[in-house]
Amino acid sequence: MADIEIRNVYKIFGHDAKKALAMAKDGLDKAEILARTGSSVGLNDVSLKIGAGRIFVIMGLSGSGKSTLVRHINRLIEPTRGEVLFDGSNILDLDPKALRAFRMRRVSMVFQSFALMPHRTVLQNVVYGQRVRGTSKCDARVIGMKWIETVGLSGYDAKFPHQLSGGMKQRVGLARALAADTDVILMDEAFSALDPLIRGDMQDQLLQLQQNLSKTIVFITHDLDEALRIGSEIAILKDGQVVQVGSPGDILDNPANDYVARFVQRRHGRPEYHG
Amino acid sequence: MFPDSLNFSIRGPVNEFIQALVTNYGWVFKAISGVMLKAVLFIEWILRGLPWWLVILAFMALAWQSSKRWSLTIAVGALFLAVGVLGLWDLTMQTLALMLMATIVSVVIGVPIGILVAKSRVVRNVTLPVLDVMQTMPSFVYLIPALMLFGLGKVPAILATIIYAVPPLIRLTDLGIRQVDGEVVEAATAFGGSPAQILFGVELPLATPTIMAGLNQTIMMALSMVVVASMIGARGLGEQVLNGIQTLDVGKGLEAGIGIVILAIVLDRITQGFGKPRTEDARNG
Numbered sequence: 186m187a188d189i190e191i192r193n194v195y196k197i198f199g200h201d202a203k204k205a206l207a208m209a210k211d212g213l214d215k216a217e218i219l220a221r222t223g224s225s226v227g228l229n230d231v232s233l234k235i236g237a238g239r240i241f242v243i244m245g246l247s248g249s250g251k252s253t254l255v256r257h258i259n260r261l262i263e264p265t266r267g268e269v270l271f272d273g274s275n276i277l278d279l280d281p282k283a284l285r286a287f288r289m290r291r292v293s294m295v296f297q298s299f300a301l302m303p304h305r306t307v308l309q310n311v312v313y314g315q316r317v318r319g320t321s322k323c324d325a326r327v328i329g330m331k332w333i334e335t336v337g338l339s340g341y342d343a344k345f346p347h348q349l350s351g352g353m354k355q356r357v358g359l360a361r362a363l364a365a366d367t368d369v370i371l372m373d374e375a376f377s378a379l380d381p382l383i384r385g386d387m388q389d390q391l392l393q394l395q396q397n398l399s400k401t402i403v404f405i406t407h408d409l410d411e412a413l414r415i416g417s418e419i420a421i422l423k424d425g426q427v428v429q430v431g432s433p434g435d436i437l438d439n440p441a442n443d444y445v446a447r448f449v450q451r452r453h454g455r456p457e458y459h460g
Numbered sequence: 461m462f463p464d465s466l467n468f469s470i471r472g473p474v475n476e477f478i479q480a481l482v483t484n485y486g487w488v489f490k491a492i493s494g495v496m497l498k499a500v501l502f503i504e505w506i507l508r509g510l511p512w513w514l515v516i517l518a519f520m521a522l523a524w525q526s527s528k529r530w531s532l533t534i535a536v537g538a539l540f541l542a543v544g545v546l547g548l549w550d551l552t553m554q555t556l557a558l559m560l561m562a563t564i565v566s567v568v569i570g571v572p573i574g575i576l577v578a579k580s581r582v583v584r585n586v587t588l589p590v591l592d593v594m595q596t597m598p599s600f601v602y603l604i605p606a607l608m609l610f611g612l613g614k615v616p617a618i619l620a621t622i623i624y625a626v627p628p629l630i631r632l633t634d635l636g637i638r639q640v641d642g643e644v645v646e647a648a649t650a651f652g653g654s655p656a657q658i659l660f661g662v663e664l665p666l667a668t669p670t671i672m673a674g675l676n677q678t679i680m681m682a683l684s685m686v687v688v689a690s691m692i693g694a695r696g697l698g699e700q701v702l703n704g705i706q707t708l709d710v711g712k713g714l715e716a717g718i719g720i721v722i723l724a725i726v727l728d729r730i731t732q733g734f735g736k737p738r739t740e741d742a743r744n745g
Contacts (some may be wrong), residue, residue: 313648
């Protein structure tokens with residue numbers, strides 16, 4: 186099982202990180218810091234506890250820092266300041282080799298625009314994580330075929346990504362993450378590029394998989410409906426800061442501020458199209 | 461007039477430097493020269509030693525392998541046959557050996573440098589201006605020192621060819637690697653791929669079409685150097701062209717010129733075929 190804890194993480198993009206960091210700590214807002222130092226604040230004092238075996242949704246509009254935040258969990262992005270604890274140990278202390286082992290065995294990822302390798306077949310894409318860690322071709326094939334079947338792509342294992350539709354590509358992305366056999370799966374706007382019907386199917390499938398496998402899933406989205414539908418806990422991000430963390434019920438019933446309330450209202454004004 | 465008092469000539473020091481290089485380190489250059497000469501003679505020995513029809517068949521097989529098209533395969537066979545009929549077979553094989561050697565060395569030097577250029581900003585800032593110089597400096601300027609250091613013949617010709625022909629390969633290797641979709645590289649990193657696994661498993665395969673375009677350019681530029689190379693004693697089609705011009709034998713020059721063009725067409729089409737992305741095959745087949 187894997188508990189993830191993010192402690193006081195700051196991320197500054199730009200040359201003058203020190204000055205910008207000090208300003209952020211003094212409570213200046215993002216626009217002002219950008220105007221004064223030319224540095225952009227990606228994350229501003231973010232602390233989150235993500236419990237094992239659940240779907241944790243991080244929601245925010247574009248530019249809110251949600252994709253930046255999720256990349257801190259597998260250190261694709263290094264924080265400027267702060268700690269990322271994984272089962273109590275700080276992953277920022279890992280040396281390159283240990284970091285690679287951590288990425289191979291503990292945490293996998295699904296990307297918004299799929300990020301499949303165009304020169305590899307579906308099967309070769311799915312088993313990438315296994316092959317990288319040294320699993321033999323034979324064993325990897327068995328694992329790969331199992332997950333390809335699970336996501337409903339039987340018979341497509343020898344196709345190349347460009348021969349698949351968007352929804353199918355993301356199923357491959359999902360199978361690739363599942364085949365890596367990690368406790369944690371990070372999903373960065375994984376369903377945002379899909380059309381609504383397919384997105385609904387994928388959400389159902391994810392919930393189903395989660396019930397069977399009880400993985401820890403960190404799911405990034407800009408869509409409140411999606412967040413409410415699949416999340417057991419939701420964190421709402423604005424300008425790199427956490428605005429509210431709570432269960433879907435909490436968010437709907439007790440919005441922490443106007444920003445969240447506006448999201449919720451917009452949702453009420455819209456006819457429900459699923460679940 | 462620019463004042464004479466501000467004149468400063470680098471002529472003397474450069475000449476002294478080259479002189480010193482020749483007297484003190486001549487043996488180093490001789491050793492390099494010896495190795496390269498052996499290698500190119502070996503390639504030449506194979507090409508000229510094989511029966512002509514076997515060479516033609518080998519190139520037809522290559523053409524088929526690269527394009528999967530009968531039209532190109534047959535055209536390659538016919539073009540090589542034409543070379544033989546024109547009585548240029550031996551000269552063409554000599555030129556081909558020179559080209560192959562220059563191309564092999566260019567790949568060995570160019571691809572790794574291209575990778576470094578793509579990966580490191582410092583290497584990039586240093587290398588790109590050097591490439592500009594290599595491409596614009598008139599070739600005779602470095603042909604003469606190459607002659608002094610390596611003696612007459614094939615080796616300085618190969619080196620001069622490499623200096624002229626390797627820049628596009630470096631540039632396009634760099635471009636190819638930088639063009640690889642950042643998210644795909646990020647995905648490979650996220651699944652724990654090591655830098656070597658990512659380079660050889662993701663970046664280089666995806667950059668291959670662009671690198672092959674660079675190789676194609678390198679070969680074409682190398683071919684355009686054969687006449688110049690023949691001036692310092694490289695045998696082959698270039699020498700024949702030079703000979704034809706010097707004796708006002710237009711026909712002889714044209715024949716050899718046609719030989720060079722045929723070689724260019726064949727090598728161009730074959731390398732272009734290899735440059736097409738692999739997945740394209742899957743789409744068509």
